[in-house]
Amino acid sequence: MSTTLTLLFIGDIVGTPGMDAVAMFLPSIIKDHGVDCVIANGENAMDGKSISEAQLVRLRELGVQAITSGNHIWEKWHIHKLMGAEAMLLRPVNYPRENPGRGYITIDLGAKGKIGVLNVQGRTFMSPLDCPFKTADWAIQRMAEETRVILVDIHAEATAEKIAMGWHLDGRVSAVVGTHTHIQTADARILPGGTAYITDVGMTGPYDSVVGMRKDVALRRFIRQTPHKFEMASDDVHFSAVLIVVDALTGKAESITPLTYPEFSRNAGDNH
Numbered sequence: 001m002s003t004t005l006t007l008l009f010i011g012d013i014v015g016t017p018g019m020d021a022v023a024m025f026l027p028s029i030i031k032d033h034g035v036d037c038v039i040a041n042g043e044n045a046m047d048g049k050s051i052s053e054a055q056l057v058r059l060r061e062l063g064v065q066a067i068t069s070g071n072h073i074w075e076k077w078h079i080h081k082l083m084g085a086e087a088m089l090l091r092p093v094n095y096p097r098e099n100p101g102r103g104y105i106t107i108d109l110g111a112k113g114k115i116g117v118l119n120v121q122g123r124t125f126m127s128p129l130d131c132p133f134k135t136a137d138w139a140i141q142r143m144a145e146e147t148r149v150i151l152v153d154i155h156a157e158a159t160a161e162k163i164a165m166g167w168h169l170d171g172r173v174s175a176v177v178g179t180h181t182h183i184q185t186a187d188a189r190i191l192p193g194g195t196a197y198i199t200d201v202g203m204t205g206p207y208d209s210v211v212g213m214r215k216d217v218a219l220r221r222f223i224r225q226t227p228h229k230f231e232m233a234s235d236d237v238h239f240s241a242v243l244i245v246v247d248a249l250t251g252k253a254e255s256i257t258p259l260t261y262p263e264f265s266r267n268a269g270d271n272h
């Protein structure tokens with residue numbers, strides 16, 4: 001039995017372009033890197049807000065074993081039913097308990113062992129949910145009874161809050177990965193206690209946009225300071241993820257590698 005587990009976490013999948021990018025890149029990544037478990041943030045899959053049942057099924061067929069989410073998951077009414085019915089679809093654990101769904105799951109990988117996945121949301125510049133730090137402590141204590149391999153998706157607006165969560169959980173979980181801000185950060189590293197960390201995994205979706213939104217609409221919002229209907233962008237689609245190798249026995253991370261497909265061009269001549 002191999003003593004390492006290779007996990008792939010896909011950053012916020014935005015709309016049909018993001019779904020298509022997953023279908024295009026995921027099968028070869030799983031094969032090439034020997035990925036044991038795929039987790040994806042799907043809060044923006046349905047035209048930028050929430051996820052449909054058909055999209056959940058499609059992601060499952062592509063090999064995704066758990067879908068994390070965040071504040072935007074609630075913006076379609078059907079989600080209350082779907083969240084209650086699908087164990088692989090997580091919502092941040094620190095939402096009030098009256099909401100449907102659950103914030104963590106343990107995935108059984110057979111001979112490879114088990115992996116716990118926790119979804120938690122920040123409070124800075126966001127809704128005043130229960131304390132993400134204390135709630136994460138509570139959930140991790142429960143998951144640790146089953147496995148030492150635990151990945152945490154901290155869905156938050158503030159960089160500082162995500163970094164604080166990384167330090168708070170260092171040595172107690174295998175990975176803390178940030179989502180929500182949609183731009184991959186350059187700080188992927190292993191913290192001293194053995195926790196893989198990145199402030200934001202980045203968006204899997206259209207980058208000819210403002211974090212997935214059509215740029216002309218986003219600009220109207222910023223310049224006029226009034227609401228304008230959200231419209232999805234469609235061009236310059238990239239797949240963003242992190243590959244994390246974990247010691248299956250200790251739960252300590254051995255490496256974290258950010259992935260972006262296709263890579264962004266840094267030459268003016270190649271720009272769109």
Ligand SMILES: [Fe+2]
Nearest residue numbers: 012043044180
């Ligand atoms: Fe998002």
